[in-house]
Amino acid sequence: MIVLLQGVAVAQSCLPEGITFATQDSVDSFAAENPGCTVIIGDVIIEGDEITSLEGLSVLTGIEGDLLIIGTDSIASLSGLNNLGSIGGFLWISSNPFLTSLSGLESLTTVDKFLSIYQNDTLNNLTGLEALTTVEDGIWIRENAQLTSLDGLQGLNYIGNELWIKSNPWLVSLSGLENLEWVGGFLSIWDNDSLASLNGLFQLSLGNNLNIGENDKLLEFGNLSILGIGGNLYISNNDTLTSLEGLFFDTSITIMGSINISDNKELNSIEALAPVYSISGELRLENNAVLTSLTGIENIYPYSISALYLQNSVLLATCALPNICTYLGENMGPATISNNALGCNSRDEVDEACGITSVNEFILESISLYPNPASEQFSITDPNNVIQKTEIISSQGRVIHVFEKDFSNISISDFSPGLYFIRIYNDSGLLLKTEKLVIR
Numbered sequence: 001m002i003v004l005l006q007g008v009a010v011a012q013s014c015l016p017e018g019i020t021f022a023t024q025d026s027v028d029s030f031a032a033e034n035p036g037c038t039v040i041i042g043d044v045i046i047e048g049d050e051i052t053s054l055e056g057l058s059v060l061t062g063i064e065g066d067l068l069i070i071g072t073d074s075i076a077s078l079s080g081l082n083n084l085g086s087i088g089g090f091l092w093i094s095s096n097p098f099l100t101s102l103s104g105l106e107s108l109t110t111v112d113k114f115l116s117i118y119q120n121d122t123l124n125n126l127t128g129l130e131a132l133t134t135v136e137d138g139i140w141i142r143e144n145a146q147l148t149s150l151d152g153l154q155g156l157n158y159i160g161n162e163l164w165i166k167s168n169p170w171l172v173s174l175s176g177l178e179n180l181e182w183v184g185g186f187l188s189i190w191d192n193d194s195l196a197s198l199n200g201l202f203q204l205s206l207g208n209n210l211n212i213g214e215n216d217k218l219l220e221f222g223n224l225s226i227l228g229i230g231g232n233l234y235i236s237n238n239d240t241l242t243s244l245e246g247l248f249f250d251t252s253i254t255i256m257g258s259i260n261i262s263d264n265k266e267l268n269s270i271e272a273l274a275p276v277y278s279i280s281g282e283l284r285l286e287n288n289a290v291l292t293s294l295t296g297i298e299n300i301y302p303y304s305i306s307a308l309y310l311q312n313s314v315l316l317a318t319c320a321l322p323n324i325c326t327y328l329g330e331n332m333g334p335a336t337i338s339n340n341a342l343g344c345n346s347r348d349e350v351d352e353a354c355g356i357t358s359v360n361e362f363i364l365e366s367i368s369l370y371p372n373p374a375s376e377q378f379s380i381t382d383p384n385n386v387i388q389k390t391e392i393i394s395s396q397g398r399v400i401h402v403f404e405k406d407f408s409n410i411s412i413s414d415f416s417p418g419l420y421f422i423r424i425y426n427d428s429g430l431l432l433k434t435e436k437l438v439i440r
Contacts, residue, residue: 014036015370019040021047022048027057028054029333030059038058040062040064040065042065043063044066046069046070046438047072048072048073051074053255054078054079054080054104056082058082061084063086064088065088066089067089068136069093069094070411072099075096075099076100078103080388082105085107086109087111088112088135091108092116093116093117094118095118100289101127101128102126102152103127104218105129105131110135111135114139115132115138118140118141118142118144121146121147123147124147125149125152126149129152134158135158135159138164138235140166140182141166142167144305146170147168147170149173151198153257153413154178156179160185163180163187164182164188170194171198171293172201175200180201180204183208185204186208186211186213188213189213198224198246199223206231209233210229214237215238217240218240218244219245220245223246224236224247226253227252229257231257232260232281233260234260236264237263238264239266240265240266243267244296248274251275252275254277257338258306259273259281259283261285262285263288267288268290268292269291274295275299276299277299278304279305280306282309283307284308284309285297290306292315295306302326303393303397304393305327305332308324308334308337310337311338311340314339316340319350319353319399330434331433337349362404366384366388368380369437374411374440378437380424382406389404391403392412394420395418415439421436422436
């Protein structure tokens with residue numbers, strides 16, 4: 001027996017070239033003109049001032065390309081997209097002046113590229129995104145004039161690249177990010193004029209930078225436990241921030257880049273940095289007008305610092321921490337110390353406080369390693385014949401070899417690849433400088 005099924009559409013993918021909806025009629029007639037179409041292969045663009053409802057798109061369960069909702073003048077919510085479960089490209093919601101809610105996206109669990117929520121003038125929270133757990137690339141939440149919280153993102157735990165929260169003038173809380181655990185790129189919280197606390201963020205690992213800047217009302221970090229930073233820590237131009245309490249907690253961490261804490265007018269304590277034991281870049285503290293102490297950076301391994309800048313903190317008088325003294329005494333890299341209080345107002349003052357004997361700069365500059373990186377051997381230039389002894393130091397600070405008098409073609413063929421340090425002494429036993437050597 002042959003049974004004929006008429007009028008029953010079979011669910012299917014469709015429209016590899018994508019589709020643009022610019023009128024209400026194009027939305028309302030979509031299902032009839034595309035029977036069985038539930039997954040659009042190409043990009044979907046919803047734009048213009050004629051559309052008032054998206055109910056005609058309720059048949060959609062997925063979009064493999066981008067979804068752009070841009071420049072609509074009459075849509076107040078996204079009701080009609082309630083069955084949409086995944087987006088294979090961008091989700092871009094931008095310049096929709098009357099969009100007050102993201103309700104309608106309750107089934108959306110994954111965005112494979114960027115989620116951008118940008119310049120939606122009446123949107124005050126992100127309710128509607130509760131099912132979203134993963135954004136494979138990044139999230140931009142920028143310039144939404146009435147946004148007060150991030151409520152709606154409670155299900156989000158993974159962002160593959162960056163999270164950028166910028167220029168939302170009425171954002172008072174990061175509530176909604178409590179379950180976020182991983183940001184694969186940078187986290188930038190920048191220029192949010194009403195943000196007083198980072199409460200909402202709880203326990204987080206970052207693959208790249210943590211940038212906190214130009215948040216004029218920021219008073220505290222709340223209870224933000226950072227488990228690791230794969231790039232730089234940058235805290236700058238937060239006019240009311242008095243301390244970094246709440247930024248790091250019980251465990252020791254490493255920062256795989258520089259620390260830059262600058263231009264924070266009311267910052268008087270950096271003690272919360274005490275768990276940081278290693279960095280891989282510059283240590284820069286500048287223009288913090290009321291900072292009186294470096295307590296908090298005393299545990300940073302001096303060999304992990306590539307350059308040191310302590311400037312324009314006019315109340316800062318004591319800089320001779322043991323690790324700072326080691327860095328300066330072994331001439332490990334550039335150091336600029338100026339315009340602080342007496343005792344830390346110049347490199348000479350800190351050297352004196354550390355008990356460091358000065359060495360002729362011309363002699364120091366004439367000493368170098370070559371080749372660097374090296375694989376089989378390296379040599380040390382010594383045109384002034386001042387070197388008496390050198391030590392090879394592991395990246396953990398352990399002396400693993402000592403050489404005397406002959407500093408040409410030093411064999412390193414038995415050393416494992418990695419970063420090492422070469423301490424160089426004169427015939428009086430005075431440490432002249434420490435150079436980094438990469439063995440490959």
